[in-house]
Amino acid sequence: MRVTIKDIARAAGVSHTTVSRALRDSEEIRPETRARIRAIAEALGYRPNPVARALQGRRTQTLGVVVTRLSDPFHTEVVQGIEMVAQARGYGVLLSLSHEDPEKERSIVELLAAKQVDGIIVAASRLGSRYLPMLEALQIPIVLINSHQTGPYVYSVATDNVHGGYLATRYLIGLGHRAIAYIGSRRGGRSNQDRYRGYRQALREAGLPLRPEWVVKGDGRVEGGEAAMRRLLETDPRPTAVFCYNDLTAIGALKAALRAGLRVPPDLSIIGFDGLEEGTYVTPMLTTVAQPRRQLGRLAAEMLLEILEGRPSPKHILLQGTLIERESCGPPG
Amino acid sequence: MRVTIKDIARAAGVSHTTVSRALRDSEEIRPETRARIRAIAEALGYRPNPVARALQGRRTQTLGVVVTRLSDPFHTEVVQGIEMVAQARGYGVLLSLSHEDPEKERSIVELLAAKQVDGIIVAASRLGSRYLPMLEALQIPIVLINSHQTGPYVYSVATDNVHGGYLATRYLIGLGHRAIAYIGSRRGGRSNQDRYRGYRQALREAGLPLRPEWVVKGDGRVEGGEAAMRRLLETDPRPTAVFCYNDLTAIGALKAALRAGLRVPPDLSIIGFDGLEEGTYVTPMLTTVAQPRRQLGRLAAEMLLEILEGRPSPKHILLQGTLIERESCGPPG
DNA sequence: CAAATTTTCGCACACGTGTGCACCCTTCAT
DNA sequence: ATGAAGGGTGCACACGTGTGCGAAAATTTG
Numbered sequence: 043m044r045v046t047i048k049d050i051a052r053a054a055g056v057s058h059t060t061v062s063r064a065l066r067d068s069e070e071i072r073p074e075t076r077a078r079i080r081a082i083a084e085a086l087g088y089r090p091n092p093v094a095r096a097l098q099g100r101r102t103q104t105l106g107v108v109v110t111r112l113s114d115p116f117h118t119e120v121v122q123g124i125e126m127v128a129q130a131r132g133y134g135v136l137l138s139l140s141h142e143d144p145e146k147e148r149s150i151v152e153l154l155a156a157k158q159v160d161g162i163i164v165a166a167s168r169l170g171s172r173y174l175p176m177l178e179a180l181q182i183p184i185v186l187i188n189s190h191q192t193g194p195y196v197y198s199v200a201t202d203n204v205h206g207g208y209l210a211t212r213y214l215i216g217l218g219h220r221a222i223a224y225i226g227s228r229r230g231g232r233s234n235q236d237r238y239r240g241y242r243q244a245l246r247e248a249g250l251p252l253r254p255e256w257v258v259k260g261d262g263r264v265e266g267g268e269a270a271m272r273r274l275l276e277t278d279p280r281p282t283a284v285f286c287y288n289d290l291t292a293i294g295a296l297k298a299a300l301r302a303g304l305r306v307p308p309d310l311s312i313i314g315f316d317g318l319e320e321g322t323y324v325t326p327m328l329t330t331v332a333q334p335r336r337q338l339g340r341l342a343a344e345m346l347l348e349i350l351e352g353r354p355s356p357k358h359i360l361l362q363g364t365l366i367e368r369e370s371c372g373p374p375g
Numbered sequence: 376m377r378v379t380i381k382d383i384a385r386a387a388g389v390s391h392t393t394v395s396r397a398l399r400d401s402e403e404i405r406p407e408t409r410a411r412i413r414a415i416a417e418a419l420g421y422r423p424n425p426v427a428r429a430l431q432g433r434r435t436q437t438l439g440v441v442v443t444r445l446s447d448p449f450h451t452e453v454v455q456g457i458e459m460v461a462q463a464r465g466y467g468v469l470l471s472l473s474h475e476d477p478e479k480e481r482s483i484v485e486l487l488a489a490k491q492v493d494g495i496i497v498a499a500s501r502l503g504s505r506y507l508p509m510l511e512a513l514q515i516p517i518v519l520i521n522s523h524q525t526g527p528y529v530y531s532v533a534t535d536n537v538h539g540g541y542l543a544t545r546y547l548i549g550l551g552h553r554a555i556a557y558i559g560s561r562r563g564g565r566s567n568q569d570r571y572r573g574y575r576q577a578l579r580e581a582g583l584p585l586r587p588e589w590v591v592k593g594d595g596r597v598e599g600g601e602a603a604m605r606r607l608l609e610t611d612p613r614p615t616a617v618f619c620y621n622d623l624t625a626i627g628a629l630k631a632a633l634r635a636g637l638r639v640p641p642d643l644s645i646i647g648f649d650g651l652e653e654g655t656y657v658t659p660m661l662t663t664v665a666q667p668r669r670q671l672g673r674l675a676a677e678m679l680l681e682i683l684e685g686r687p688s689p690k691h692i693l694l695q696g697t698l699i700e701r702e703s704c705g706p707p708g
Numbered sequence: 709c710a711a712a713t714t715t716t717c718g719c720a721c722a723c724g725t726g727t728g729c730a731c732c733c734t735t736c737a738t
Numbered sequence: 739a740t741g742a743a744g745g746g747t748g749c750a751c752a753c754g755t756g757t758g759c760g761a762a763a764a765t766t767t768g
Contacts, residue, residue, distance in 0.1 A: 075747090134490055296658075319597075405716060
């Protein structure tokens with residue numbers, strides 16, 4: 043059997059009330075008594091029962107985390123960031139996967155709320171604004187990662203996609219490219235639109251035309267990037283550089299280009315987005331706009347904990363991505 | 376405020392006892408009463424409080440999962456398998472990362488136990504047999520993934536590393552290779568030894584010599600594989616094929632080989648282990664011995680649930696890997 | 709119609725921890 | 739010596755759900 047405060051009370055010859063107070067270092071209990079009880083608790087190997095505490099105090103010390111898929115390396119790093127903060131502050135992390143199904147995401151969030159988590163972090167939500175009424179009904183603070191929404195219980199941490207798209211495209215322009223394509227993502231939603239916006243803005247500023255046939259869509263994964271690149275390779279004239287929605291897309295694009303016998307660079311330059319480890323696996327290594335992924339997770343968790351513990355916190359945080367120059371870009375050949 | 380059975384009792388004009396029984400479909404309550412109470416519960420939007428249930432019934436419906444790092448793609452797939460099963464059966468998944476620190480792994484397992492999880496799954500444990508006394512003291516069933524141990528509360532699911540190593544090496548021999556190297560892992564522990572054992576066995580059977588200078592060690596990650604391959608490239612004669620401890624190591628080896636100007640194949644053949652998605656990102660795509668990773672997670676979760684729900688279950692399951700032929704191997708050139 | 713039986717429900721307590729308030733025992737002042 | 743003041747501790751209840759057992763109501767039986 044597990045040791046409870048009643049067992050300690052019996053051993054110490056006091057009531058469980060006194061034990062409870064002694065262990066919480068209450069001023070009401072005489073110091074010697076406190077010390078004696080602590081010693082007995084130690085000797086008996088007492089571990090407080092968090093379930094009972096939660097029932098009593100209405101706090102489970104647990105954060106719910108909702109993610110679409112873990113097989114997407116973007117999310118894993120975010121979750122690691124969350125977990126590190128949570129672990130350091132004594133919170134547990136209850137993980138649920140939605141598999142990109144909005145309906146499932148909804149039911150998962152409700153399930154987490156029913157499980158009495160203190161707060162929820164949702165990474166890469168697929169749910170739009172119709173989401174909000176539910177969140178408010180739950181009365182649980184929620185932090186959205188890379189999905190901006192507004193509402194009384196809703197907070198967010200995101201990277202600036204417009205800026206990132208602009209950064210990538212400017213970089214290619216700076217290398218001397220004038221024929222720059224964009225491979226987007228069917229499933230990218232708002233973030234795809236924003237990166238595309240940054241791309242257009244950079245083109246416009248440089249006085250470069252926006253060619254519709256150079257804007258194609260993948261699916262945010264390797265296969266989609268590959269297929270999209272094959273379509274780009276058939277255009278005439280061909281772009282000399284490609285900005286890809288994310289690194290997986292870029293890796294697919296690179297595969298297709300290499301298979302077509304192109305040298306990357308100089309025949310083609312490819313830049314990705316995210317800053318995944320995986321970008322260093324390929325040859326040439328992928329140049330990319332890195333999102334501070336772990337930071338996203340960390341900040342989301344810290345924000346949530348601040349809110350839960352009643353400290354002030356900003357409601358929305360926007361982070362900037364940074365360019366990582368590796369090998370997949372160069373001047374047009 | 377949250378709706379409790381007391382609220383329902385008040386609305387229905389019965390005691391909370393009756394409500395509790397009605398909702399659990401007890402035979403003691405008259406069918407009409409049951410239906411009436413259910414209707415009221417429905418109307419009020421009642422959700423049972425799992426914390427209170429856990430306190431009363433000693434079950435939290437939560438599984439603890441311990442993993443070294445999520446950034447290792449091997450684990451993510453395993454965790455996904457676990458989560459899918461858990462979600463389908465109404466269990467939550469409490470995730471903790473140990474970051475390859477044995478001491479942390481220990482404390483995490485104890486923390487999970489303190490948090491009253493019903494069972495624990497440990498993926499890729501770094502703790503050896505001195506682990507066992509603690510596990511027994513906790514009296515919580517534990518399933519180890521890819522780490523075989525024996526004890527009253529200890530179960531395991533693993534892939535057959537000896538067989539996998541043998542399979543990979545036989546495949547290379549079958550292609551005509553007679554100079555086959557092995558890049559192991561410093562941190563691989565038992566699994567590294569077993570894969571190496573399979574390698575030696577295949578060499579012995581084929582009458583090939585085991586050359587010490589062709590057995591080097593990486594760290595199970597890309598960088599280590601790269602460095603190890605550079606060392607191999609300096610040997611004379613050079614191996615014509617390399618079996619790598621895992622896919623990340625193989626990706627590193629491939630990078631080094633390509634950088635040295637080798638064609639893979641025919642100048643060099645490389646085979647990995649794990650069957651990661653990442654193996655398809657590189658050019659040429661990696662041939663590998665695939666572990667049924669999601670299956671590992673699934674089986675571990677199913678095993679644990681069987682045990683928890685009192686159904687019989689095998690204590691140890693050993694799965695076989697399968698060869699996936701892609702592009703990185705061919706006859707020696 | 710009364711007694712025995714069955715059905716239906718509520719009382720009281722349990723699970724482990726926390727807390728408002730009353731009570732008891734010192735201690736000190738009068 | 740008596741009263742007040744104050745510190746130290748325990749009683750009783752709360753949190754939400756589940757359950758053994760007894761009591762009341764409904765039904766069957768003699």
